[in-house]
Amino acid sequence: xxxxxxxxxxxxxxxxxxxxxxxxxxxxxxxxxxxxxxxxxxxxxxxxxxxxxxxxxxxxxxxxxxxxxxxxxxxxxxxxxxxxxxxxxxxxxxxxxxxxxxxxxxxxxxxxxxxxxxxxxxxxxxxxxxxxxxxxxxxxxxxxxxxxxxxxxxxxxxxxxxxxxxxxxxxxxxxxxxxxxxxxxxxxxxxxxxxxxxxxxxxxxxxxxxxxxxxxxxxxxxxxxxxxxxxxxxxxxxxxxxxxxxxxxxxxxxxxxxxxxxxxxxxxxxxxxxxxxxxxxxxxxxxxxxxxxxxxxxxxxxxxxxxxxxxxxxxxxxxxxxxxxxxxxxxxxxxxxxxxxxxxxxxxxxxxxxxxxxxxxxxxxxxxxxxxxxxxxxxxxxxxxxxxxxxxxxxxxxxxxxxxxxxxxxxxxxxxxxxxxxxxxxxxxxxxxxxxxxxxxxxxxxxxxxxxxxxxxxxxxxxxxxxxxxxxxxxxxxxxxxxxxxxxxxxxxxxxxxxxxxxxxxxxxxxxxxxxxxxxxxxxxxxxxxxxxxxxxxxxxxxxxxxxxxxxxxxxxxxxxxxxxxxxxxxxxxxxxxxxxxxxxxxxxxxxxxxxxxxxxxxxxxxxxxxxxxxxxxxxxxxxxxxxxxxxxxxxxxxxxxxxx
Amino acid sequence: xxxxxxxxxxxxxxxxxxxxxxxxxxxxxxxxxxxxxxxxxxxxxxxxxxxxxxxxxxxxxxxxxxxxxxxxxxxxxxxxxxxxxxxxxxxxxxxxxxxxxxxxxxxxxxxxxxxxxxxxxxxxxxxxxxxxxxxxxxxxxxxxxxxxxxxxxxxxxxxxxxxxxxxxxxxxxxxxxxxxxxxxxxxxxxxxxxxxxxxxxxxxxxxxxxxxxxxxxxxxxxxxxxxxxxxxxxxxxxxxxxxxxxxxxxxxxxxxxxxxxxxxxxxxxxxxxxxxxxxxxxxxxxxxxxxxxxxxxxxxxx
Ligand SMILES: Nc1nc2c(ncn2[C@@H]2O[C@H](COP(=O)(O)OP(=O)(O)O)[C@@H](O)[C@H]2O)c(=O)[nH]1
Numbered sequence: 001x002x003x004x005x006x007x008x009x010x011x012x013x014x015x016x017x018x019x020x021x022x023x024x025x026x027x028x029x030x031x032x033x034x035x036x037x038x039x040x041x042x043x044x045x046x047x048x049x050x051x052x053x054x055x056x057x058x059x060x061x062x063x064x065x066x067x068x069x070x071x072x073x074x075x076x077x078x079x080x081x082x083x084x085x086x087x088x089x090x091x092x093x094x095x096x097x098x099x100x101x102x103x104x105x106x107x108x109x110x111x112x113x114x115x116x117x118x119x120x121x122x123x124x125x126x127x128x129x130x131x132x133x134x135x136x137x138x139x140x141x142x143x144x145x146x147x148x149x150x151x152x153x154x155x156x157x158x159x160x161x162x163x164x165x166x167x168x169x170x171x172x173x174x175x176x177x178x179x180x181x182x183x184x185x186x187x188x189x190x191x192x193x194x195x196x197x198x199x200x201x202x203x204x205x206x207x208x209x210x211x212x213x214x215x216x217x218x219x220x221x222x223x224x225x226x227x228x229x230x231x232x233x234x235x236x237x238x239x240x241x242x243x244x245x246x247x248x249x250x251x252x253x254x255x256x257x258x259x260x261x262x263x264x265x266x267x268x269x270x271x272x273x274x275x276x277x278x279x280x281x282x283x284x285x286x287x288x289x290x291x292x293x294x295x296x297x298x299x300x301x302x303x304x305x306x307x308x309x310x311x312x313x314x315x316x317x318x319x320x321x322x323x324x325x326x327x328x329x330x331x332x333x334x335x336x337x338x339x340x341x342x343x344x345x346x347x348x349x350x351x352x353x354x355x356x357x358x359x360x361x362x363x364x365x366x367x368x369x370x371x372x373x374x375x376x377x378x379x380x381x382x383x384x385x386x387x388x389x390x391x392x393x394x395x396x397x398x399x400x401x402x403x404x405x406x407x408x409x410x411x412x413x414x415x416x417x418x419x420x421x422x423x424x425x426x427x428x429x430x431x432x433x434x435x436x437x438x439x440x441x442x443x444x445x446x447x448x449x450x451x452x453x454x455x456x457x458x459x460x461x462x463x464x465x466x467x468x469x470x471x472x473x474x475x476x477x478x479x480x481x482x483x484x485x486x487x488x489x490x491x492x493x494x495x496x497x498x499x500x501x502x503x504x505x506x507x508x509x510x511x512x513x514x515x516x517x518x519x520x521x522x523x524x525x526x527x528x529x530x531x532x533x534x535x536x537x538x539x540x541x542x543x544x545x546x547x548x549x550x551x552x553x554x555x556x557x558x559x560x561x562x563x564x565x566x567x568x569x570x571x572x573x574x575x576x577x578x579x580x581x582x583x584x585x586x587x588x589x590x591x592x593x594x595x596x597x598x599x600x601x602x603x604x605x606x607x608x609x610x611x612x613x614x615x616x617x618x619x620x621x622x623x624x625x626x627x628x629x630x631x632x633x634x635x636x637x638x639x640x641x642x643x644x645x
Numbered sequence: 646x647x648x649x650x651x652x653x654x655x656x657x658x659x660x661x662x663x664x665x666x667x668x669x670x671x672x673x674x675x676x677x678x679x680x681x682x683x684x685x686x687x688x689x690x691x692x693x694x695x696x697x698x699x700x701x702x703x704x705x706x707x708x709x710x711x712x713x714x715x716x717x718x719x720x721x722x723x724x725x726x727x728x729x730x731x732x733x734x735x736x737x738x739x740x741x742x743x744x745x746x747x748x749x750x751x752x753x754x755x756x757x758x759x760x761x762x763x764x765x766x767x768x769x770x771x772x773x774x775x776x777x778x779x780x781x782x783x784x785x786x787x788x789x790x791x792x793x794x795x796x797x798x799x800x801x802x803x804x805x806x807x808x809x810x811x812x813x814x815x816x817x818x819x820x821x822x823x824x825x826x827x828x829x830x831x832x833x834x835x836x837x838x839x840x841x842x843x844x845x846x847x848x849x850x851x852x853x854x855x856x857x858x859x860x861x862x863x864x865x866x867x868x869x870x871x872x873x874x875x876x877x878x879x880x881x882x883x884x885x886x887x888x889x890x891x892x893x894x895x896x897x898x899x900x901x902x903x904x905x906x907x908x909x910x911x912x913x914x915x916x917x918x919x920x921x922x923x924x925x926x927x928x929x930x931x932x933x934x935x936x937x938x939x940x941x942x943x944x945x946x947x
Contacts, residue, residue, distance in 0.1 A: 003918050012915040020841055024653035093808070095789040096782045098835045105653045107833060110789075119810050126812035239649055247666045252699035260695070262663045262814065267649065291697040299649045303662040303695070316670055340810050354815055357670070413813045422819040424809040 006102055022100065025233060028109040028124045030152070031134025032144040036165040040134065040203035041110060044225065045099050047210035094124040103229040118373075118387035119340035121148060122427055125155040126413070129233045132161045132224070137170045137200070141183045147373040149184075153191040154336055154389065154429065156405060159231060160188070161197045163224060168202040172215045189598040190376055195231070199224050237300045238408050242266030242274075243327060243401075244320040245357040245410070250305060258289055258305040259314055261357060264410025266322075268306070269297040273323040276314040277401050282323055283308040300410070317358030319401040319411070327411055329399045334368070335428035336405075337392045339384040341418070343425070345392070346383050351425060352417040353396065356410060360400060361419070365393040368610065376597065378607075384426075391431065404432035465545035471502050473542040474644050475567045476635070479554040479614060480577030481606045482592050483584040485623030485631075486551040489577060492628045493635055494549060505541060507534055509552035522603040528559050535563035542571055555611040573642070575635065576617035581606045583624045618642075654842060661688075661830040662695040663814055664793060665777070668828050669695075669702050671818035672775040675828075678764075679705035679732075681717045682894045684779030686848050687839045688831055692777070693728065704731040706776070708767055710759035711736060712747065712896040714872050720851045735767035747898045748877055756899070765801050774820060777828050783835045793832045799823040837914070844910040853891045854913065856905040860884035867901035892917075 007015050031037045097108040109124035125131065131152040135145055152160060162184055170176045177200045188196055199208055200219050207213035208223040221227070243264040250258040268274070268285060275282045288295040289305040298304045306320065314320070321327055339345050345364060353362040370381035370390040384390050405412030412430040417423070466473050476493070478486035490506045497504040509530070513520070516533055520526040531554055538548040554560050564572045584606070585593040596604035603609045614620075619638050621631045639645040651659070668675050677692060679685050692701055707721060725732035737745070740758045747755045768776060782789050792808050794816045809817050820826060831839065843850065860871045862884050869876070871884040876898055878884075889902035890913070907913040 007915065007918060012911045012918075015918075016841060016844065016911060016914065019837070020654055020845065021652050023650075024656055093790040096833065097789060098783045098833075100835075100837070123810045123812050237649075247663070248670050248696075250696060250699045256698060258698075260666055262659070289698065291694040301656065301659055302651070303659045303666070305697070352819070354817065356813075356815055357667070409813065413815060415810075415812060415815050415817060417817055417819055422817070422821065424811075424817045427810070427812045 019100065019105075022103070022105045024105045024107065025130065025228065025231075026107045026109065026128045027130040027132060027228065028111055028121075028128045028152075028157075029132045029134065030111045030121055030124075030148040031163075031165075032136070032142060035134035035136045036203045037110065037134050040132075040163065040165065040201075040209060040224075041097060041108060043203050043206055043209045044108075045097065047206060047225075094120045101225065101229055106228065118147070118151060118389075119338065121151050122155060122338045122340070125152055125157055126427070128155075128157055130159040130161065130228075130231065131157050132163050135162055135164050135180060135184070137164050137166045137173075137176055137180065140180050141187065143374045145184070146187055146376075149188060149191060149193075150371075150373050150376060151338070151389075153193050154338070156409060156429070158194040159197070159233070160193050160195070161199060161224065161227060163203075164198060164200045165203050167200045167207070167213075167216060168205055172200075172213075174200075174216070174218045177219075197221075197227060197231075199227065238265035239267055239299060240265070241325055241327070241403075241408065242268050242272075242320075242322045243403070243408065243411055244268065244304075244306070245355065245401075246276075246314055246316055246318045246320065247357045249315060256307065257311065258307050259320065260303070260305045261320075262303045262410070263298060263300045264356065265300045265408050267297055267299040268304075268320075268322075270295075274306075274308070274320050275323045275326060276312060277319045277321060277326060278329050278399050279313065279318065281312040281314070283310040283312050285309075317360075327401045327403045327408075329401055331396045331399045332365070332393070333396075333400065333402050334391060334393050334431045335414070336371075336431060337384065337390055337416070337426050337428045339386060339388050339390075339426045341423055341425040342386055343418070344383045344385040345426065350419070352419055353394065353400070353414050353428075354417055355400070355402075355414045358400075359417075360396050360398060362394045362396045362416075365395050367392055392428070394428075402430045405429035407432070462543050462545060465543075467545075469503050469545045471545070471547060472644050473545050473547060474571040474573060474639075475538040475542055475548040475550060477538075477554070477560065477563060477567075477572060477574045478549065478551045478577055479560060479574065479617070480623070481579065481581055481584045481611055482553060482604065483588050483590075484577040484579040485621070485628070486553075486577045488628055489575075489621065489623065489631050489635075490549040490551040492632045496632050496636065497547060502547060503545070504547035504549060507537060507541075507548060507550045507552075509534065509550070512537075522601075522609070524556070524609075527556070528562075531559050531563060532566070535566040538563075539567050542567065553605050553611075555605045555609065557612045557614065560614065573619070573639070573644070574614060574617045576614045576620045577623045578620050579623045654838060654845075657834055657838060658691065658694070658842070660814070660833065661691045664816070664828065664830045665692050665695040667814075667816055667818070668775050668777065671816075672826075674771070674773050675703045675775040675777065676706045676733075676768075676771060676773040677701075677703055677777040678779070679707050679721070680779065680894070681707065681713075681721050681851060682779070683839055683843060683850060683854065684781065684831055686850065687834070687842050688777060688779045689728075689730075690842075690846060690848050691830060701728070701730050703777075704733050706733045706735065706767055706771065706773075708760060708763045709734050709736050710756075710763070710896050711741065712759075712875075712898055714851075714853055714870070714894060714897045714900075716853050717851055717894055724849070733767075733771070735763060735770070737763035737766060746875065747896065752899055756896075759896075768801065768825065774825050775818075775828055776825065777830060779831055780829050781831050781834050781836070781839070782829075791829060791832065793829055794818060795827040795829065796820070797825045797827060801825070836917075840910060840914055840917075844914075850910075851894060853894055855908050856888050856890040857908075858886045858888050859902070861887040861889060861902060868903070869900075870897055870902055872897040 010018060029037050095110040097110060099106050109128055111121045111124035133145060133148055164177055164180050181198045200216055201208035203209055207215055210223060210225045212223050243266060244261045246259045246261045248260045250260055270285050270288060272285045274285055286307045286309050288298050289307060347364050347366050350361055350363045353360055367381055368391040369378035370388055372379055373389060401411060403411040414428045415424050416426040418425050478490050480486050487508055494504050494506050512534055517530045520530050531552060534550050534552055538550050541548040592604060595601050596607040605611050696702055737759055745755055745758045780788060782791060792811045796809055797803060861868050862871060862882055868889055887904060890905045890907060891900060891902050905916055907916050
């Protein structure tokens with residue numbers, strides 16, 4: 001229904017009140033140069049009657065001058081703005097467009113396809129809930145398409161619509177459409193996208209944009225606009241955790257002291273007990289003051305003013321939260337960073353980190369990895385250049401209030417600013433590393449509880465038991481990436497030792513997980529606990545006089561050191577199954593890596609959890625170039641040399 | 646959960662308030678450019694909301710070309726008095742001395758002297774490091790790419806290729822001495838949004854926006870109001886009383902009226918929606934070639 005019909009049906013007051021109550025969907029459009037993005041937007045605006053007559057007249061005039069569509073109106077000219085880009089025939093910046101239909105109001109972030117402009121895409125995506133990815137039906141999924149999809153998901157967009165455009169140039173072929181759908185779906189399964197939708201269309205001819213396509217009766221779904229009007233935007237908003245950064249303190253007179261700021265997440269009510277961070281000072285909300293009168297409650301993303309029962313000293317940059325639900329306060333953080341400057345990021349350099357309402361100097365402690373945006377692989381790197389993306393460790397001068405971006409965009413987002421040029425260098429999305437910390441605390445708490453100081457009360461000693469078995473007890477600790485060959489090697493060794501008449505036993509990490517550790521997952525903390533248990537069992541086996549072989553990924557060196565302490569320096573032999581991740585992935589008959597890359601499992605070592613290479617392993621085995629048998633021989637020789645056999 | 650819902654208009658309001666507060670927190674000497682038009686009035690209300698119950702923490706700056714409608718000036722002075730805002734007016738004295746007017750200089754040069762240059766003078770004299778403007782991205786194609794915090798060089802220039810990336814609601818407000826920013830809190834508002842906000846917030850408007858019998862002469866198809874006797878009448882030309890209103894307000898000799906019966910906001914909106922022509926069409930200075938807005942911006946007009 002057009003505006004005129006709406007006016008006729010509801011009258012102007014009816015139209016206005018319906019308009020006022022519409023909700024807002026912000027989406028971005030991205031695609032390679034010439035995929036038809038501007039044409040699509042022009043179509044959306046034109047066919048939904050959002051183009052004023054004089055703009056249309058101007059575009060018609062321009063069509064003759066600059067247009068690429070001959071006699072037809074070039075819809076792209078309705079949207080392209082800057083002179084420079086007209087000359088180059090490409091879109092060079094993020095442009096925002098506005099249109100309204102009977103059902104919704106829309107803001108389009110129109111972002112360019114050109115390779116250099118990853119930064120503009122991230123910019124455009126930062127405030128959006130949905131992304132339209134343009135794919136030229138003739139060329140299918142390109143590197144560009146993959147890159148755009150990745151950035152989109154990195155910025156937390158949950159809904160992706162693939163607009164498979166120029167279907168008129170592939171004879172409206174359903175097979176071609178299905179082919180592209182399959183290819184992109186396969187790629188997208190590696191991303192964190194909740195909702196993926198495909199629409200075949202011709203923006204030029206207006207098929208499946210606003211109106212249903214006549215040329216593609218085989219397509220069951222509706223046109224793009226139908227989808228945009230009805231897609232359920234599961235609220236991005238976090239309404240659970242109340243957080244409000246203080247922007248300004250208002251003191252119009254001695255009786256009024258108000259804290260102004262945007263509610264980043266959650267809900268706050270009069271009477272709520274709140275705490276100001278980092279000071280930790282507590283009070284109760286006295287009023288929520290607004291120009292239009294006091295409120296009983298307020299919620300994200302409102303910008304409000306709070307007054308408190310007590311005179312507490314909070315200032316710009318502080319964060320308010322509920323007393324019983326506070327954000328992490330941490331001077332160290334990790335984030336995915338999109339580098340947006342010609343000057344590369346350098347470890348050791350210091351920058352200004354700006355969150356919603358605070359600024360603090362930070363130092364780059366390190367770059368965990370750089371993500372290759374075309375393959376999504378994690379690569380080793382020591383700097384980030386323009387348009388590169390990586391996971392970065394930062395350290396601030398003082399503790400910051402941060403939260404994982406996925407959980408809270410407001411407290412999880414920041415930009416980095418050059419302290420000298422004042423340029424915006426990068427944007428960052430905080431990654432949760434809370435579990436690591438909790439485990440650190442827990443490790444400290446039980447620092448001694450897990451060592452080998454135990455009181456011997458019976459009279460039968462370990463030595464006596466070992467003597468009876470005719471062997472020396474010890475533990476071989478196999479560490480390495482998943483599928484690096486730990487278990488295979490351990491079992492082969494077990495066989496060899498057994499053949500020599502010895503009592504040896506493999507503790508297979510994965511088996512332990514189905515029993516002893518069935519209550520544990522893969523968080524850093526759970527991994528630590530899992531390992532502690534395995535080490536304790538190995539120690540018990542040693543005390544029984546047995547040889548123990550533990551096959552466990554055990555990625556963290558500190559954790560391996562702990563195992564060494566539990567088992568005892570003299571009985572602990574660390575063996576590193578050293579296989580490159582590519583080889584492990586290749587021989588991964590159980591699809592662990594593939595599933596991790598698809599996001600079906602979290603925290604797989606090597607994919608999205610770190611592996612710290614052992615610095616002082618007793619033995620480093622080449623588990624790709626050498627055979628299992630050869631490796632077993634090496635271990636046996638080493639044990640003899642050590643006097644353990 | 647569904648009760649925690651904001652309509653799009655409220656969402657825009659809160660977004661703008663956050664922007665305005667951020668500027669006040671981060672800059673030493675901000676000012677609000679106040680043109681007395683509907684966008685300015687909407688922006689002013691948002692600023693009042695941002696700091697309530699405190700008074701406006703910055704002055705309003707009006708660049709007076711000396712050819713503004715008289716009703717605008719009257720309205721401006723009353724409003725400032727009522728809300729207790731500090732109003733600063735700037736007039737380009739060099740222009741006054743050379744008797745700058747649209748007829749002797751032509752509309753382009755006159756606008757350059759009395760508006761573009763005058764604005765630069767005013768900003769330099771005031772030493773402002775941030776200036777709020779009421780521009781919207783939906784106004785014109787080159788506007789669509791404007792940032793909310795728009796960085797300006799010492800010469801008030803705008804470099805479209807060298808804008809800072811702007812993400813979320815996190816704004817980079819760092820500048821060197823002498824540099825400044827323009828801030829556009831209404832960036833994401835459309836013309837209809839502004840009108841609607843004025844309607845539902847009951848924001849008082851300059852009466853020129855509403856239809857009334859006014860003395861009009863017709864020139865090159867534009868309906869020009871004879872607001873005082875400075876306008877040179879052609880021989881035989883005689884102002885006629887016609888029922889008109891203005892879609893935008895500027896200098897009276899350069900602002901075309903439209904014939905209309907609309908006497909309140911809903912009626913204006915009904916007319917606007919039904920005719921579906923751009924508001925800027927009525928402004929004589931914007932008749933120029935495509936791309937000219939961008940030139941003006943590079944010069945520091947915006
Ligand atoms: N060439 C070679 N292949 C190995 C070696 N160790 C294991 N493999 C193979 O690598 C794959 C993964 O080994 P697995 O023991 O399941 O890995 P784990 O996850 O580290 O326990 C299997 O197909 C093994 O046969 C080795 O030392 N050399």
